[in-house]
Amino acid sequence: MKKRIDHLPNWAKNLLWFAMWLIIFMIIRNLFPILLVSGPSMEPTLHDGAFVLTSALDESYERGDIIGCWGENEYADVRIVKRVAALPGDEVNVIAETGVVIVNGEVVVDEEHGAPVDPEQLAEFPMIIPEGKLFVLGDNAAVSADSRIKDLGLIPMENVIGVKLFGH
Known part of the structure; x- marks a missing residue:
């Protein structure tokens, strides 16, 4: 050359x-997109202003993965960082009064860590997560806008930007 x-x-x-x-x-x-955490919804795991290195190479998601994705509905133009709580085929229930989140009969957010959700904003539960969708939660349920509410809802897998590799 x-x-x-x-x-x-x-x-x-x-x-x-x-x-x-x-x-x-x-x-x-x-x-390997780098995403900025905006707000306290992922605390204490990720703090406001933290950078998260993600990988767009792996499209197989697991419960517990932290992902960066484009929101849906009212959040369609917003890049968000959340934790995958339920996968296609999983049954999810949310108790509005306590904020308890149950996936396949297992409590994933208990009363101590949950926060009441306004029934007007709550998505319809119980639900079975359809193919191609993810149910995501913020680690700080008291302040997180996530799949529990209608304004965000379920995240289409094609909206996922990447899975967290590194960030704190």
Whole structure:
């Protein structure tokens, strides 16, 4: 390759190197997006202003994964960071008065960590998570806008930006 570019002027060589590095940067940026946590909804795990390195390579999600995704409904233009609480086929129930969240008969958010949810804002429960959707929660249920409420709802898997690799 060196012989092919030797005849080029320096500005053209520099432009080629710049273009190559730009392409490499764009590939890495799309495969490993870095997301900013906005607000206290993921505390104490992730704090407001934390950066989270994610991987867009793995599209198999598990309960407990922290993901970055585009919201739905009222949050359609917002990138959010939440924890996957339920997968397609899982049964989810939320008790509005206490904020308790139950997935497949197992309490995943108890009364101590839950927060009452306004019945007017609560999605319809119990529900079976449909194919292609995820039920997500913030770790700080008292302040988290998540799949419990109609304004966000379930997250389509195609909205997932990446799964957390590193961040604190």
